[in-house]
Each structure stands twice: as structure tokens, then as C-alpha cells.
Amino acid sequence: MAGADNPRLREIAEAFVRHMHAFAREVKLSEHEYDIGIDFLNRIGQATHDAHNEGILFADAIGFSTLVCLMNNGNGGPTETAAALLGPFWRANSPVTESGASIVRSPTPGPDLFATCQVVDTSGAPVAGVTVDVWQASPIGLYENQDETQADMNLRGRFTTDAEGRFAFRSVKPAGYPVPTDGPVGEMLRAQHRHPYRPAHVHFLGYKPGYKTLITQVFVDDDEHLESDAVFGVTRALIGDYRRHDGGTPPAPGVAAPWYTLSYRFVMQRGESILPKPPIK
Known part of the structure; x- marks a missing residue:
């Protein structure tokens, strides 16, 4: 690696090769196992396309994505919202949506969810003008790009915080779901006797020049898989209070109980x- 002009490239490449050689020695890797590993990596690439990223799913499923996320975020300590992995389902250019409007863009049965959110800085002052991407799976556990019955960009929206750092939206309560298991990652999970489920959550990505981009998720507090997330993404600070309402006056007309607020x-x-x-894409 001595001829590499970029010192960071040299550092990473040297460490990668060193650790790969150490790994092979530690497990006494056979030639047959080597072939299986190379085939596994090749099939990860082959399973990746515009609507699915098997490489990111693999990194998620071995906890690597979360490790990198935690190593690179949280320097602000308890004053900074905990970061979480981006996941394989974020799409750019989701529809610009007025605060308070719905991100339900095609019939999506499920309990109504009304979310009110605020973005502040580490001193507690509101941050105006933050672009916030919101996306989630439907109550049947599928993102819209996985489900031909959903409209394009269903359950996705892009908001801008007001002078008080606030934005709000209407949706449906998300459900937990299995990660895709029809590729190499699914084979790995089955071989390890691991379930493929993620606890229910809503994704958020906050962006404003001058601020570190915030990528996080807010998990539903009564989900059975909070302690065993297949991609190791849950931290206690990211468990939200999805409050159930069986009575009272809902925030919008035509809402049937139960409905939820966050x-x-x-x-x-x-x-x-x-x-x-x-x-x-």
C-alpha cells in the first residue's frame, strides 16, 4: 500500500487487509469456505438493484451499520438526538408536504397517527428552516417501493420546520416487518436461526446547512421486537410515546378510534x- 497517494486510503486498505488475513487465520478458513464466502459477496451485489440494496441490508443485519452510526454520532452526549441507521429504503425527492398534512397518498388501512415534532439545537433553541424527510412502512409492513398496491411515495413526505422549529403530519401507525429474506441475507439469518423482524418505527432525516445531518428512527413503544431488532437499531432514547386514544376529540374529522398521537x-x-x-431510487 506504500504507493497510495491518499494517506487515508492507505490507512484503511492496510487495516482491511491485515484484519482479513487475521480473520482467515483465526477461523482456519478452508478453501471450500472461502469459495462460499466469495459466492455470498457476489450474490449480494447481484441482488442489489434500483429498488433494493442487499449490501446495506447485509451491513444492517450484522450490526455494522449501527456500529458506524454510533461511532460517528452522539458527540453532543445527552443533548443530541440519538442517531440511527439510514436503512435500505430512503428515497430522495419525496413530496414537499405542508406541515400538518397527511403523507398517506393512497388507501392505507390502519389506525390514524398524528405526529407533532420540534427541532431544537443543543441549547434548546428552536431551529427553523430544517428540511425533514419522513418515511415509514405501511401497517402491513411494506414500504411503498415494495408494494404495487401503494401509490408512488406513499407514506413519505418532506417538511420544513417553522420559526419555532415545529412540523406536524398525519399518517397511519406503522407496523413491524421482516427485512427482505429472499436473498443472501435471508439465507444467513435462517442459518443463524435469527428472526428477520424490525420493530415498528418512523424514519426521520433532518438537514440544514450549518448543522450535522440527523438520521434517526422513532420506535413504537409496545412492539414485541424492541429487544431483538434484526438490524440492532433500537436505543432506549429512540422509543417514542405512541399514545393510544380510544375516546375524546380527534385532531381531524372522520377519525375512528383507536387513533394515536406522537x-x-x-x-x-x-x-x-x-x-x-x-x-x-
Whole structure:
């Protein structure tokens, strides 16, 4: 690696090769097992396309995505909203949506959810002008790009915080779901006797120049898989209070009980604003 002009490239490449060689020695890797491993990596690439990213799913399923996320976020300590992995289902250019409007863009049966959120800085002051992407799976556990019965960009929206750092939206309560298991990652989970389920959650991505891009998820507090998330994404701070209402006056007409509310405050810290590369189109 000595001829590499980029010192960071040299550092990473040297460490990668060193650890790969150490791994092979530690497990006494056979030639047959080597062939299986290379085939597994090849099939991860072959299973990746515009609507699905098997590589990110693999990194998620071995906890690697969450490790990198935790290593690179949280320097603000308890004053910063905990970050979470981006996941393989974020799409760029979701519809610009007025605060308070619905992100339900095609018939999506499920309990209504009304979310009110605020973005503040580490001193507690509101942050106006933050672009916030919101996306989630439907109550049957599928993102719209996985389900031909949903309209394009269903359960996705892009909001801008007001002078008080606030934004709100209407949706349906998300459900937990299995990660895709029809590819190499599914084979790995089955071989390890692991379930493929993620607890129900809503994704949020906050972006504003001058602030570190916030990528996180807010999990439903009564989900049975909070302690065993297949991609290791749950932290206690990200479990939201999805409050059930069986009576009272709902925030909008025509809402049947039960309906849910979620109130959550996000904290962004100053730093470099970088949008991630969308894992799918």
C-alpha cells in the first residue's frame, strides 16, 4: 500500500487487509469456505438493484451499520438526538408536504397517527428552516417501493420546520416487518436461526446547512421486537410515546378510534451538512 497517494486510503486498505488475513487465520478458513464466502459477496451485489440494496441490508443485519452510526454520532452526549441507521429504503425527492398534512397518498388501512415534532439545537433553541424527510412502512409492513398496491411515495413526505422549529403530519401507525429474506441475507439469518423482524418505527432525516445531518428512527413503544431488532437499531432514547386514544376529540374529522398521537423533540448539533447517497431510487 506504500504507493497510495491518499494517506487515508492507505490507512484503511492496510487495516482491511491485515484484519482479513487475521480473520482467515483465526477461523482456519478452508478453501471450500472461502469459495462460499466469495459466492455470498457476489450474490449480494447481484441482488442489489434500483429498488433494493442487499449490501446495506447485509451491513444492517450484522450490526455494522449501527456500529458506524454510533461511532460517528452522539458527540453532543445527552443533548443530541440519538442517531440511527439510514436503512435500505430512503428515497430522495419525496413530496414537499405542508406541515400538518397527511403523507398517506393512497388507501392505507390502519389506525390514524398524528405526529407533532420540534427541532431544537443543543441549547434548546428552536431551529427553523430544517428540511425533514419522513418515511415509514405501511401497517402491513411494506414500504411503498415494495408494494404495487401503494401509490408512488406513499407514506413519505418532506417538511420544513417553522420559526419555532415545529412540523406536524398525519399518517397511519406503522407496523413491524421482516427485512427482505429472499436473498443472501435471508439465507444467513435462517442459518443463524435469527428472526428477520424490525420493530415498528418512523424514519426521520433532518438537514440544514450549518448543522450535522440527523438520521434517526422513532420506535413504537409496545412492539414485541424492541429487544431483538434484526438490524440492532433500537436505543432506549429512540422509543417514542405512541399514545393510544380510544375516546375524546380527534385532531381531524372522520377519525375512528383507536387513533394515536406522537410528540417528539429532535436535537441537532452544529456541524457539517452532508446528505447520504440514497440506497434506492
